[in-house]
Amino acid sequence: MLILRPKLSFEVHVEAEITPDLAEMDLKDVLNFEVYYGKLVKRLGDLFDVETVGEGKRVILEGDFSRVKWIGKGMKDGEIVVRGDVGQHCGAYMEGGKIIVEGNADDWLGTEMRGGEIVVKGNAGNRIGCNFWGEMEGVKGGKIIVEGDVGSYVGEKMVDGYIEVGNAGDFVGTEMKGGVIVVRGNCGYVGWDMKGGEIRVGGRFDLPPSFVEENGVWRGDVNVGGKGVIRKL
Amino acid sequence: MKVSCPFCGNVCDDINFDGEVEREKLCPLGESKLTREKKRIPYPMVEGERVSYDEAIERAVEILLNAKRPLLYGWASTVNEAIRLGVILAEKVGGVYDTTSSVCHGPSILATIEEGLPGGTLGQAKNRADVVVFWGCNPAEAHPRHPTRYSVMVKGFLVEGRRLRKTVVVDIRKTATALLSSKFYMIKPNSDFAILTALRSIINGNDSAVPNEVGGLSKSQLREFAELLLSAKYGVIFFGMGATHTRGQDRNVEALIKLVQTLNRHTRYILQPMRGHFNVTGADAVACWEAGYGYAIDFSRGYPRFNPTEFSAVQLLRRRDCDAMLVVGSDPVAHFPFDVVRHMAKIPVIQIDPHYNLTTKVANVVIPSAISGIEAEGTVYRMDGVPVRLKKFRESEFWSDYEILKAMLERVVERKGGDVVW
Amino acid sequence: MVSLEVRNGFVIDPMNGVFEVKDVFVKDGRIVESLDKPEMVVDAKGKVVVAGGIDVHAHVAGGKINMGRKMRPEEMRYPRFKSDNLRSGVGRVLLTSPAIGYEYARMGYTTVVEPAMPALYSIHTHEELDSIPIVDKMALPLFGNWHFVFKFVKNDEIEKLSNFIAWVLAKTKGFGVKVVNPCGVEAWMFHGNVYSLNDTDPLFGVSPKEVITGLISAIERLKLPHSLHIHCNLLGIPGNYEVTLETIKLTRRFENSERQVMHVTHVQFNSYAGESWKDMSSGAEFVAKEVNRNNVTVDMGQVILGHATTMTADSPFQYELFKIFKTKWSNLDVELETGSGIVPVYYSPKVRVHSLMWAIGLEIGLLVDVDKVVISTDYPNGGPFYSYPYIATLLMSEKFREEEMKRIANVERYSILPSLSEERTLEDVVKMTRVNPARILGLNDRGHLGENAKADLVIYDLPPEPNPRDYESILKALSNPSLVLKDGKIVVKEGRVVKHTWGETIWVKRDYDEELIGDELEDFFNYYTVQRDNYGVPHVRREVVLC
């Protein structure tokens, strides 16, 4: 198991594709792992203190990681625990394992993830569980749980998997094809142009004028011949 | 000779010049730009002190090379030739290229990424359109010659003027354009998305999904509107900030695009954003062919990456994720939110602009330039992407944007090595 | 460096009848007979030496590809070249302009034709061409749906039409005459299309047949170096091979001893038999026969299974595609002149129709006379241009085709490809990528290595007659030239771009009398939204004018 701590307060954001794989590498290689500080190519050891503590495919991030992007990108197994906030793109393209963020997460949490689990104890930003710009498919599997609230654009073009959040902003599950999104609180528009999948909302929400009510649930989006379901929790 | 007007996205190219600009064909906006002199930046400055162009450029290059993530912003008010060097400069200094699109028609671009853009040239509106819709835009005031040149009164090949053309305005208040139009739909603020979706549902035969009232329009009004749209042989929908800067933003534009896709199953329709600055379209297009994306492009890894919610000027400044800034032909201090401007005050700022503005006050290096379309020539793209040449019709002691950026690039390559690639 | 000797290479130069070990000398960017003291000697022992490749049809510049980039950022997420000493370049199939130049050079291509320039957007097309490094380029303005053309054709005013073409080429710095779905694009402005050569456009009432023959008459009268370049009607629709045959037959009225009178482009997309997507089959055999017996040339329009972006001036066809794929769709109606559309596609090896398209392209490549066919993908419609080495290898190796057919849907009942044992030789491939394109375009300074030819030269690590069964080595060698010279300068070494240079833009000038078409210009410019004074391209980076 590794514990990483920032050595300095970062002037611009850092890109560090830290995965639990680091915990199984030689310390020398961990320190030499390539990270980006603006346009400067740096070694992990230049920017972070690294401490090895016992066994296990785990990485603990202590201190301020709110300006560190791409944590857990594409990870396949193991665990990352962020003891605070984390920057953009956390858990993007993740395939397995678990990320726990004890503080808040930024935008682009779990982009196009295929498996694994992300738990955020605080809030998260916009575009969580989405596709990246222009891609035709979003999240294909796995689970994102945000205990607090999130911003707009949740689960765009989601194909499969499970996303659960507190309150959400506008546009939940746009062009969704499958999977389940749960909004425990309130949110804006849901399900526009959805072809399949299910959105469950606990509080208030806005329904686009392209769904038809049937036995207490709304089906649509009729404009794309969709078989999606929107229901109250 | 004829000169072109470097003010709005119309880029009217029929302005007579005979030693002096003839006012007859100018709109008030063009007249102020072409005939009235605003306060010029008198000479290059570093930290408020007068210096030579060489010294200012040297200092600017030093700032950009030393920064970890320099932001190169603006570009909508200069010519393609200069923009192209700007993109290459951003690449060579490992910085970020962003344009004023990110605070104006960014939502249109995001929607285009989702759906593409079913469009056409302004001449299609002029020659063929028998139904013209202005959605959340007010050309009578923002693009004054648009109605007479392209869209309302103009005599076209198949549509001989105003009488044969139905014009429809959709807005939250009765605008000057609404007064020109044959039909006006007053809608509730922030209801564009719902209304557009309701229209699409009706046209698709899914009337039952539409409630009795949407955004201030009754269901029968919506049906009537849908019929009106379908009555066109060739329809054009123009849209503006009323659609892009209210609830829904890019989703509103996406809803417009999807409506136009649907309308094309029945008749012909095209969609056109009413873009503001005279070359915001060029700033986007040039970056696309040089770097693959139109704006919000980061070169820190030695190749371009795109993300408007990460690499746009507002995001970078708000997140304190840039440590130097070059502003070309724009005034972010005047237009950006306060929390964003605050970071500008903390980092070195370089300004290239003909005119003194609020950004000049925070700029550490100020480089005055010739005015594109008056003192410098070049190509710009009209709002529909049609290229128009801007002419030079007045001599100037100031360097053009192109010359300034070329000198900067030469210096960067001199320091870093490499081929001359521009 | 101004002089160089390529020593001991096996030179394949079919235009000059050379197929032997021979030294080649380069001075000041041209091939010369001999050199006393070359400043540099390149040893090409055991390798073949050929001229630079020429692409007759790839949409590399202008509003269409650029809109493709804008609407498909997912295409641009593939870094190819890092900034370092050169430019950065990215893209999957759609590439940035610097990447286009570099990728062409990397596979030994040194000239490319952008085949669809709307005249109103010609400044844009040339701005992009000016941003593509290394290669020489040309652009073909679009004529097939232009109101001027309809009017002159309707009134049978071929002299005026010739004048107009010359005026357009001068204004747009254009190279030749392109036609896309003649009359169909104008019909699309009325929500229609045309479905045969005798259908008419709704506005002027002229037919594709009249437009095609009228334009050929004018082109031949002007003695343009390149013939009519046509994207036929009904492209991409099952059963369209018949209209292709009829279109080809229209050339029988015309004679030209120096070159073809019609170039039918990306003919794969116009060689479909059957009546629907369900029973679509190959019509390539019929098309190939008709091509072989007429004064017509073709390029393949090969489909590469995988991602692509369709973009053509055939706007009604593009809308049909959008209805099928339901993905993104862009359209651009260009006032008075033309239109265009863009739709992303994924050619799946699992889909029969897509696999069949792949097979039909190869049938064309194998069945058309070797002097009449050129390798192309109609980039980016059929796939990336950087797959030309893959296409060449497929044409050279039956075994490779068999291997590839194992991974695609079965096409046996719909295509004769599985039964074709033809194999093109390396010399054939040189014809299909160098000799034929140069002749088709009417350019005699390239496509060969004779005296005074441009020193665009490529060295491949291949024997002159490679073993077709060892297709892996062929593909590898064709994809990674040992050396590429552009205008005598080394631009690529061992498959890596080492130098950034700028090629030339070639356009064709013919005398015209603007007075003769003055009334028509005056009349139509009332309906344009740009001034006549402002119409056209003021300058390009480096131009060569063919007079």
Ligand SMILES: [Zn+2]
């Ligand atoms: Zn083509």
